[in-house]
Amino acid sequence: MDAFLSAFVSILFHGLAYAMILYVISVGLSVTMGLMGFVNLAHGVFAMLGGYVMTTLMNRYGIPFGFALLAAFIAVALFSIVLERLLYSRLYRAGELEQVLFSIGIIFMSVALVRYTWGALPQRMVVPEMLRGSLDFGFRSFPTYRTFLIIVSFGVIAALWLGIERTNFGAQVRAAVDNRRMAESLGINTSKLFTLTFALGSGLAAFGGGMGADILAINPQYAQDYLIYFLMVVSVGGLGSIRGPFVAALLLGIGDTACRYLVPEFGAFFLFAAMMGILLWRPMGLFGKA
Amino acid sequence: MIFKWFNAEQGSAVERFAKRDRLNPLELLPWILAIAAYYVFPSYLPLGSQILLTILFAISLDLALGYAGIITLGHAAFFGVGAYSAGLYALHVTGEPLSGLVVAAIAAGILGLLSGLVILRTTGLTLIMLTLAVLLIVQEFANRARPITGGADGLNGIAMLPIFGVFRFDLFGHTAYWYCLSVLFVMWIFGLLLVRSPFGRSLTGVRENITRMHSIGAPVRRRLVTIYTISAAMAGVAGALLAQTSQFVGLATLGFERSGEIVIMLVLGGIGRIYGAIVGVVIFMIAQDSFARANPAFWSFWVGLLLVLIVLFARGGALGIADNLVALLRGRKK
Numbered sequence: 001m002d003a004f005l006s007a008f009v010s011i012l013f014h015g016l017a018y019a020m021i022l023y024v025i026s027v028g029l030s031v032t033m034g035l036m037g038f039v040n041l042a043h044g045v046f047a048m049l050g051g052y053v054m055t056t057l058m059n060r061y062g063i064p065f066g067f068a069l070l071a072a073f074i075a076v077a078l079f080s081i082v083l084e085r086l087l088y089s090r091l092y093r094a095g096e097l098e099q100v101l102f103s104i105g106i107i108f109m110s111v112a113l114v115r116y117t118w119g120a121l122p123q124r125m126v127v128p129e130m131l132r133g134s135l136d137f138g139f140r141s142f143p144t145y146r147t148f149l150i151i152v153s154f155g156v157i158a159a160l161w162l163g164i165e166r167t168n169f170g171a172q173v174r175a176a177v178d179n180r181r182m183a184e185s186l187g188i189n190t191s192k193l194f195t196l197t198f199a200l201g202s203g204l205a206a207f208g209g210g211m212g213a214d215i216l217a218i219n220p221q222y223a224q225d226y227l228i229y230f231l232m233v234v235s236v237g238g239l240g241s242i243r244g245p246f247v248a249a250l251l252l253g254i255g256d257t258a259c260r261y262l263v264p265e266f267g268a269f270f271l272f273a274a275m276m277g278i279l280l281w282r283p284m285g286l287f288g289k290a
Numbered sequence: 291m292i293f294k295w296f297n298a299e300q301g302s303a304v305e306r307f308a309k310r311d312r313l314n315p316l317e318l319l320p321w322i323l324a325i326a327a328y329y330v331f332p333s334y335l336p337l338g339s340q341i342l343l344t345i346l347f348a349i350s351l352d353l354a355l356g357y358a359g360i361i362t363l364g365h366a367a368f369f370g371v372g373a374y375s376a377g378l379y380a381l382h383v384t385g386e387p388l389s390g391l392v393v394a395a396i397a398a399g400i401l402g403l404l405s406g407l408v409i410l411r412t413t414g415l416t417l418i419m420l421t422l423a424v425l426l427i428v429q430e431f432a433n434r435a436r437p438i439t440g441g442a443d444g445l446n447g448i449a450m451l452p453i454f455g456v457f458r459f460d461l462f463g464h465t466a467y468w469y470c471l472s473v474l475f476v477m478w479i480f481g482l483l484l485v486r487s488p489f490g491r492s493l494t495g496v497r498e499n500i501t502r503m504h505s506i507g508a509p510v511r512r513r514l515v516t517i518y519t520i521s522a523a524m525a526g527v528a529g530a531l532l533a534q535t536s537q538f539v540g541l542a543t544l545g546f547e548r549s550g551e552i553v554i555m556l557v558l559g560g561i562g563r564i565y566g567a568i569v570g571v572v573i574f575m576i577a578q579d580s581f582a583r584a585n586p587a588f589w590s591f592w593v594g595l596l597l598v599l600i601v602l603f604a605r606g607g608a609l610g611i612a613d614n615l616v617a618l619l620r621g622r623k624k
Contacts, residue, residue, distance in 0.1 A: 033415070039414075039415055039418070087598070087602075090602060091601065091602075094601070096361055096414060096415075096418075097355075097361050097561075098601045098605065100361060100363070100418065101553070101554070101557055101597050101600070101601050102597065102598055102601040102602075104550055104553075104554070104594075104597060105593075105594040105595065105596070105597030105598040105601065106594065106598065107594065108590045108591065108593050108594030108597065109590070109591050109594030109595055109598070110594075111590050111591075111594075112587060112588050112589070112590045112591030112594070113591060115587055116587065116588065116591075120587075224546070228422060228426065231415075231419055231422075232419070234415075235415055235416055235419045239415065265434060266430070266434060267430045267433065267434055268426070268430055269427060269430045269431065269434065272423050272426045272427045272430065273427060275419070275423055276408075276409075276420060276423045276424075276427070279412065279416055279419060279420055279423070280408055280409075280411070280412075280420075283411065283412040283416045284416070285416075
């Protein structure tokens with residue numbers, strides 16, 4: 001019984017850490033898809049870039065972890081504004097197929113460019129001295145870094161939810177997701193709003209990618225390898241929703257960890273089957289608008 | 291001859307309508323080129339067979355994506371199932387190739403029918419995700435069901451019997467080339483008849499305006515499931531050709547790369563016109579063969595850039611550009 005409980009707790013713990021990373025990376029994607037209906041498969045590229053910026057700053061320039069992570073957030077957010085203004089904004093009115101192809105093109109280019117710049121091997125993630133080892137919680141001890149990761153993610157998520165619920169900017173985003181035309185006729189500049197949201201979402205992805213570098217390894221194939229996970233979070237959660245993806249990320253993170261732990265011989269089989277089931281039951285996702 | 295072809299498209303609308311289904315001489319050009327290629331590039335026959343069977347795969351995708359507007363990133367599922375079932379059939383039943391094709395078409399078609407019945411209720415991102423989910427589930431199954439599929443090692447030791455008991459598969463790929471070419475030719479005729487039939491026209495209707503098709507009482511979902519099944523079966527035949535000519539089936543037949551690349555090739559040529567599949571695959575695979583050998587790491591950059599440029603500037607692909615050029619020339623002649 002003790003062994004069972006211990007396995008249960010560690011699945012829950014590691015699943016939670018995994019889910020937090022998935023949520024922080026994907027939440028921006030949900031909002032941008034809900035806002036503009038843009039099918040952006042290349043969202044993972046921003047997470048990957050965040051990971052690369054962070055690890056490079058830490059490993060090559062010796063910049064402390066916290067600052068490197070913040071720098072990754074800012075650098076990627078700024079970069080995404082350039083990309084959005086130059087390229088993405090041209091395709092808002094295009095069909096889904098065009099958007100899918102365009103973002104696949106971005107993924108392909110990122111794979112080659114990143115491999116050219118940083119090489120094909122995964123980036124080393126050196127956890128700072130303070131966060132190594134494990135923390136004793138009395139009944140059990142947990143790895144310090146993962147605990148830290150869960151706490152920080154909760155902080156970020158709380159800030160994000162408060163921001164969306166309580167600030168003027170958040171109210172505008174919600175209005176635009178609900179009904180873009182109405183929001184526009186009330187004088188909300190949705191195009192500017194979208195650029196800002198896009199930047200914030202990409203920055204968060206970079207933050208998540210950097211922080212989660214020891215869960216989702218930073219390598220040139222990143223955007224392609226984990227694409228399905230980010231998309232699952234968003235489509236199962238419901239486009240445009242902020243909370244839906246949180247629930248989806250929890251299901252996915254804990255479910256995936258449990259599958260790997262309990263039935264490794266089936267791989268991710270049950271996970272994909274479950275996703276199929278949920279999407280067939282609720283095509284717009286668990287919390288999507290019908 | 292080319293100018294005559296241009297003129298043939300002019301004239302009254304009625305004349306054009308009457309002629310629209312007639313085979314125009316230019317449509318035989320690819321076949322003449324394919325036969326010529328056999329004699330001109332004898333050392334490139336294995337690549338040639340690869341190109342031919344990929345064209346078949348691209349045509350199958352064009353039926354679903356180009357004509358019916360079903361956006362799928364999981365078409366490799368059918369290609370892979372076709373390849374595996376042809377491989378297993380050859381290993382455990384008989385190495386007779388033609389019946390292998392039939393078996394592969396049936397297996398892939400059944401998967402297409404079953405998955406189509408459930409996933410084609412949805413649209414947009416959900417549909418894309420579900421096509422991916424089907425691919426991932428099949429992939430995971432092939433990877434884990436080691437006793438049946440060989441897992442990561444794939445199916446080895448496939449031995450094929452001669453076609454009709456006469457034409458032996460040789461080391462240099464002569465028979466394989468003709469075999470692929472003939473199968474492609476038959477499938478091409480079938481595809482042309484299909485898209486030019488009333489059924490094919492109604493698919494275009496579904497793609498262009500699904501609401502109107504619903505309101506005129508067309509059985510939209512049944513049409514979509516039907517074409518998805520046909521498309522899947524055809525992709526299965528393409529997969530079977532790969533299994534039979536390379537005598538090996540690996541997990542790569544079910545890869546996401548294959549799914550993605552085939553969409554890219556089709557878009558590169560131009561979607562919704564059958565010939566886009568031919569042009570796109572030929573350009574892509576020849577470029578890949580020469581480029582990727584020189585600098586494999588950067589190949590994906592060029593593919594990505596090309597995709598972005600096509601989406602931004604040339605939605606019709608290579609044939610779309612050709613159309614525009616023709617229109618330009620004609621305008622000048624007047």
